[in-house]
Amino acid sequence: MTQGLQPQAVSKLKRPPSTQSCHFSQPNEIVIPTFTLLSKEGSVADHAQLPKLDQEQALRMLDCCIFTQILDERMLASQRQGRISFYMTCTGEEAAVIGSAAGLEPCDMILGQYREHAALRYRGFSTVQFMHQMFSNEHDLGKGRQMPIHYGSKDLNYQTISSPLGTQIPQAAGVAYAQKLKDEQACTLCYFGEGAASEGDFHAGMNMAAALQTPTIFFCRNNAYAISTPVSEQYAGDGIAPRGMAYGMPCIRVDGNDILAVMAVTQQARAYVLSHQAPILIEAMTYRVGAHSSSDDPTGYRSKEEEDTWRAEDPVGRFKLWMLHKKWATSEQIAQIEQDYKAEILAQVKQAESIPLPHIDTIIEDVYQDPSEHLKEQLADLKKHIKKYPQDYPKTSGRISS
Ligand SMILES: Cc1ncc(C[n+]2csc(CCOP(=O)(O)OP(=O)(O)O)c2C)c(N)n1
Numbered sequence: 001m002t003q004g005l006q007p008q009a010v011s012k013l014k015r016p017p018s019t020q021s022c023h024f025s026q027p028n029e030i031v032i033p034t035f036t037l038l039s040k041e042g043s044v045a046d047h048a049q050l051p052k053l054d055q056e057q058a059l060r061m062l063d064c065c066i067f068t069q070i071l072d073e074r075m076l077a078s079q080r081q082g083r084i085s086f087y088m089t090c091t092g093e094e095a096a097v098i099g100s101a102a103g104l105e106p107c108d109m110i111l112g113q114y115r116e117h118a119a120l121r122y123r124g125f126s127t128v129q130f131m132h133q134m135f136s137n138e139h140d141l142g143k144g145r146q147m148p149i150h151y152g153s154k155d156l157n158y159q160t161i162s163s164p165l166g167t168q169i170p171q172a173a174g175v176a177y178a179q180k181l182k183d184e185q186a187c188t189l190c191y192f193g194e195g196a197a198s199e200g201d202f203h204a205g206m207n208m209a210a211a212l213q214t215p216t217i218f219f220c221r222n223n224a225y226a227i228s229t230p231v232s233e234q235y236a237g238d239g240i241a242p243r244g245m246a247y248g249m250p251c252i253r254v255d256g257n258d259i260l261a262v263m264a265v266t267q268q269a270r271a272y273v274l275s276h277q278a279p280i281l282i283e284a285m286t287y288r289v290g291a292h293s294s295s296d297d298p299t300g301y302r303s304k305e306e307e308d309t310w311r312a313e314d315p316v317g318r319f320k321l322w323m324l325h326k327k328w329a330t331s332e333q334i335a336q337i338e339q340d341y342k343a344e345i346l347a348q349v350k351q352a353e354s355i356p357l358p359h360i361d362t363i364i365e366d367v368y369q370d371p372s373e374h375l376k377e378q379l380a381d382l383k384k385h386i387k388k389y390p391q392d393y394p395k396t397s398g399r400i401s402s
């Protein structure tokens with residue numbers, strides 16, 4: 001068997017040209033520029049290569065931006081009030097996430113890291129579905145078994161988030177390989193942070209995708225921090241984009257706060273991965289304006305001035321200006337969307353926290369076809385324990401103490 005494979009492997013070995021110049025290639029020989037379309041004032045140059053976009057889709061993207069901002073603001077407040085246990089905002093990164101989601105088709109698979117709930121919303125996840133997940137109630141698609149923001153939806157081709165960093169990256173190579181083997185006209189987009197790109201899984205996943213030639217779009221949100229670690233301590237090279245070349249795939253760097261540029265590169269990346277049946281890497285340069293999570297306090301590792309500089313670059317504000325210039329939206333319309341979402345989210349929080357938690361018996365389901373004896377014993381012990389300390393086990397999540 002091995003002997004049969006050998007001649008093919010040898011014939012595919014590429015011999016680089018020889019040289020008499022003893023030159024060590026330097027890391028700064030290639031610096032990847034940042035593709036951008038939309039100015040901070042919300043205008044685009046005359047010759048700009050805009051994405052394929054009509055007014056209806058642009059309004060849907062704007063709606064999603066506004067929803068995400070209000071959801072993040074309200075749910076962080078709910079966490080502070082002790083109504084939910086944990087939260088993570090997408091603040092400052094709305095354009096990177098929504099622009100890329102809008103550059104895909106619904107049949108494409110998404111594997112996220114955790115800060116990309118806006119992509120799920122763009123695909124149609126309803127406000128009430130978001131609430132069921134965050135309150136871990138009996139209607140949660142994940143049956144209340146995950147921390148808040150660990151969403152997933154089979155119907156929307158959005159694979160469930162897992163907390164260990166980087167696991168989605170080799171999985172995305174595998175999902176796309178399956179799409180290729182099944183001859184599907186669909187690709188896989190994998191989100192990850194620049195911090196996760198230091199995980200071994202990043203390197204395994206990128207190499208696997210390139211070697212197997214899978215239609216995967218690797219989408220790095222380079223938001224300048226991995227919790228408290230700034231990019232200056234994360235890597236020594238020119239960010240994440242050039243790593244694509246090392247693995248043998250095309251790469252591009254894009255202004256992650258420019259929703260039009262992100263959408264344009266994602267549309268082109270999608271066309272490339274489908275037609276070439278091969279992977280591609282996008283690095284979106286942005287900034288995590290909020291804390292890492294509700295458990296983090298950034299004042300210990302960065303200045304307020306730095307945050308304010310980026311807060312002023314609000315990517316949603318930039319997109320709103322473009323929509324207004326183009327007369328695709330009015331200020332009144334935008335104000336109305338904001339008002340409606342504030343009311344809707346507040347009402348849904350109240351509603352979701354009054355819904356019972358999943359029945360305790362479901363806790364041992366879905367691993368084995370029939371729960372094993374040792375799981376049944378553990379469940380019986382748990383029930384005895386809950387009976388003894390009922391005050392510590394509320395029937396709804398709304399009474400979790402902070
Ligand atoms: C394997 C593993 N190591 C460490 C952590 C803890 N952790 C959670 S998020 C995070 C930072 C990730 O940063 P980045 O990938 O840049 O994403 P961002 O939070 O900036 O969106 C770390 C270290 C983890 N969840 N899993």
Ligand SMILES: [Mg+2]
Nearest residue numbers: 193194225226
């Ligand atoms: Mg980061």
